[in-house]
Amino acid sequence: RPRPCLVDDEEGGVLFYSTPPPSSSYGYANLEKQRQRLPVFKYRTAILYLVEYHSTVIIVGETGSGKTTQIPQYLKEAGWAEGGRLIACTQPRRLAVQSVASRVAEEMGVKIGEEVGYTIRFEDKTVQGVTKIKFLTDGVLLREMMDDPLLTKYSVIMVDEAHERSISTDMLLGLLKKIQRRRPELRLIISSATIEAESMSNFFRTRKKNDGHATDDNGLKTEPSILSVEGKGYPVEIHYVQEPVSDYLQSAVDTVLLIHEKEAVGDVLVFLTGQEEIDAAVQILVEKASDKTSHFSGLLVLPLYSGLSRSDQDLIFSQTPKGKRKVVISTNIAETSLTLEGVVYVVDSGFSKQRFYNPISDIENLVVAPISKASAKQRAGRAGRLRAGKCFRLYTEDYFVKEMPAEGIPEMQRSNLVSSVIQLKALGIDNILGFDWLASPPPEAMIRALEVLYSLGILDEDAKLTTPSGFQVAEIPLDPMVSKMIIAADTLGCSEEILTIAAVLSVQSIWVSVRGKHKGLDEVKLRFAAAEGDHVTHLNVYKGFLQSGKSSQWCYKNYINYHAMTIRKAILAGFFSHASQLEEYSQNGMYKTVRNSQEVYIHPSSVLFRVNPKWVVYHSLVSTDKHYMHNVIAIDPSWLIEAAPDFYQLKRPNPAIF
Numbered sequence: 235r236p237r238p239c240l241v242d243d244e245e246g247g248v249l250f251y252s253t254p255p256p257s258s259s260y261g262y263a264n265l266e267k268q269r270q271r272l273p274v275f276k277y278r279t280a281i282l283y284l285v286e287y288h289s290t291v292i293i294v295g296e297t298g299s300g301k302t303t304q305i306p307q308y309l310k311e312a313g314w315a316e317g318g319r320l321i322a323c324t325q326p327r328r329l330a331v332q333s334v335a336s337r338v339a340e341e342m343g344v345k346i347g348e349e350v351g352y353t354i355r356f357e358d359k360t361v362q363g364v365t366k367i368k369f370l371t372d373g374v375l376l377r378e379m380m381d382d383p384l385l386t387k388y389s390v391i392m393v394d395e396a397h398e399r400s401i402s403t404d405m406l407l408g409l410l411k412k413i414q415r416r417r418p419e420l421r422l423i424i425s426s427a428t429i430e431a432e433s434m435s436n437f438f439r440t441r442k443k444n445d446g447h448a449t450d451d452n453g454l455k456t457e458p459s460i461l462s463v464e465g466k467g468y469p470v471e472i473h474y475v476q477e478p479v480s481d482y483l484q485s486a487v488d489t490v491l492l493i494h495e496k497e498a499v500g501d502v503l504v505f506l507t508g509q510e511e512i513d514a515a516v517q518i519l520v521e522k523a524s525d526k527t528s529h530f531s532g533l534l535v536l537p538l539y540s541g542l543s544r545s546d547q548d549l550i551f552s553q554t555p556k557g558k559r560k561v562v563i564s565t566n567i568a569e570t571s572l573t574l575e576g577v578v579y580v581v582d583s584g585f586s587k588q589r590f591y592n593p594i595s596d597i598e599n600l601v602v603a604p605i606s607k608a609s610a611k612q613r614a615g616r617a618g619r620l621r622a623g624k625c626f627r628l629y630t631e632d633y634f635v636k637e638m639p640a641e642g643i644p645e646m647q648r649s650n651l652v653s654s655v656i657q658l659k660a661l662g663i664d665n666i667l668g669f670d671w672l673a674s675p676p677p678e679a680m681i682r683a684l685e686v687l688y689s690l691g692i693l694d695e696d697a698k699l700t701t702p703s704g705f706q707v708a709e710i711p712l713d714p715m716v717s718k719m720i721i722a723a724d725t726l727g728c729s730e731e732i733l734t735i736a737a738v739l740s741v742q743s744i745w746v747s748v749r750g751k752h753k754g755l756d757e758v759k760l761r762f763a764a765a766e767g768d769h770v771t772h773l774n775v776y777k778g779f780l781q782s783g784k785s786s787q788w789c790y791k792n793y794i795n796y797h798a799m800t801i802r803k804a805i806l807a808g809f810f811s812h813a814s815q816l817e818e819y820s821q822n823g824m825y826k827t828v829r830n831s832q833e834v835y836i837h838p839s840s841v842l843f844r845v846n847p848k849w850v851v852y853h854s855l856v857s858t859d860k861h862y863m864h865n866v867i868a869i870d871p872s873w874l875i876e877a878a879p880d881f882y883q884l885k886r887p888n889p890a891i892f
């Protein structure tokens with residue numbers, strides 16, 4: 235698929251998409267040259283040698299040096315994907331998985347989803363027997379272990395971005411170490427931007443002094459080896475604010491405008507914390523840029539956070555048109571996971587969204603919290619990729635020196651552990667406290683998790699998964715409580731409502747809080763309120779939304795987040811292959827499934843029976859006198875392409891409706 239690119243629009247600096255000519259062999263040769271210019275290229279032979287002779291290799295290298303995109307290709311070139319084996323590379327973030335996979339496919343001149351594929355939750359773009367390099371989230375690899383505990387299809391597993399210390403990465407490292415004991419031929423590569431390489435290496439030093447052998451039975455060195463890739467970062471000048479800022483969003487916007495006014499050409503990367511904030515900042519800057527008479531019209535402002543569409547992601551990487559300055563406003567995904575080439579200026583708010591859990595109160599929050607010095611250094615480093623750059627920190631030097639913590643806390647130590655415990659249990663790890671953790675989780679959180687799972691009937695008195703409930707819950711990739719709720723709804727006959735509720739629960743909030751308008755919101759809430767509580771209230775809101783004809787204006791009037799109301803997409807994400815279309819002149823409500831044009835009908839138990847929306851997605855098919863779709867939701871067909879572009883384009887070569 236040709237990627238869209240940024241085009242300078244004469245009409246006032248608004249960007250639009252254009253499809254560049256198909257890449258010629260010249261483009262390919264050019265990419266090959268780019269590959270060879272990356273710092274990691276000089277280490278190609280060394281890396282391959284180490285992987286050949288060591289069971290575990292730790293690779294440390296600055297962001298942008300080529301670790302993620304190049305090392306899997308080197309491994310493939312050296313034959314590690316031959317004989318039906320696979321090379322895996324894990325990432326903590328879904329967006330990074332998609333982005334690096336498509337980059338690698340492009341570099342190799344292949345179609346994404348074939349030789350180079352990826353898997354994230356609800357989306358698998360790999361083909362068995364064809365895919366050789368597979369990018370996936372650390373969470374997905376953990377799930378794969380439930381079917382294949384020794385991960386036998388992989389010859390090499392690269393655990394990337396290990397410094398992020400995501401909860402899944404930590405669990406993976408402990409489990410992979412176990413797997414290696416049973417599969418000594420499996421090679422591990424642990425790679426990261428900054429790492430306490432020593433502690434990681436100690437962790438993997440399996441056979442300690444007891445037998446004194448430095449090699450195992452296969453002649454592999456069991457001692458992990460560490461390789462440092464020398465980066466080529468340019469110096470970055472750091473600027474601090476003189477006085478603490480009260481509103482970092484406003485301050486970030488002002489700083490961008492100032493940079494545009496005072497500084498030489500070069501793109502700007504701004505670190506804020508989340509989608510809402512980023513959208514707000516983008517909006518202010520886009521308004522400035524739309525004034526054709528001002529010199530701010532030279533700004534091209536783009537958001538970057540997970541959940542962006544593919545074409546929006548591609549725009550981020552497109553070359554900035556001449557005479558323009560690209561401003562990318564990002565979450566900390568651009569800190570180490572993705573590298574944007576033209577950045578010369580970084581604006582660092584000093585904050586990111588982080589998860590915090592209090593086992594005593596059992597409350598887990600995603601909160602805006604100060605970043606660590608290590609993160610601040612990484613963020614600044616993003617300005618020195620092209621040439622010497624500048625980093626504008628929206629906090630004082632005093633704060634940086636005296637108050638900012640040196641390192642972040644691993645996610646494992648600040649999370650609710652319910653999901654982790656259930657996964658480990660499903661993998662047969664019974665003694666969870668005795669598990670080989672890279673950093674031990676807090677015992678209070680562990681005890682709390684065991685209590686919760688016992689009370690849900692997911693664990694029995696011996697702390698083993700119950701059959702079938704425990705194993706069913708373990709298989710659904712959702713919060714165990716939500717999974718349990720969905721399973722229970724099936725027997726209680728309220729799956730439709732529960733799925734709506736589950737979907738509502740999966741969005742942050744369905745209400746919009748407008749500064750100074752709390753009273754209005756409270757009144758609206760009262761109108762929808764159900765005596766049964768919030769869940770049913772959500773259901774009422776959702777019903778109201780449907781009655782309004784899904785009007786965005788209705789949402790606005792009622793302080794309801796319109797985007798949150800399109801939650802049925804969340805369900806769709808899991809069940810996109812279960813879509814059916816109403817036959818055009820059908821008198822009796824006949825649908826045809828998209829997958830194989832099977833005749834199906836909405837089950838009389840469904841609230842949509844007789845409503846017969848044009849497009850639906852069903853939960854399951856039940857055959858009695860006819861094939862009935864059970865648990866049906868109405869959808870907008872465009873969501874299908876959004877949820878699973880390849881599925882629908884491949885399966886429906888002649889998609890008249892799209």
Ligand code: ADP
Pocket residue numbers: 272295296297298299300301302303304333334336337551570571572573574575
């Ligand atoms: P690392 O993993 O060491 O941080 P990467 O392998 O991600 O480095 O990136 C190597 C180089 O490839 C970077 O210079 C980056 O700009 C470039 N690159 C990565 N992804 C893309 C993309 N989607 N589009 C264009 N360039 C990319």
Ligand code: MG
Pocket residue numbers: 298301302303394395570571
């Ligand atoms: Mg990387």
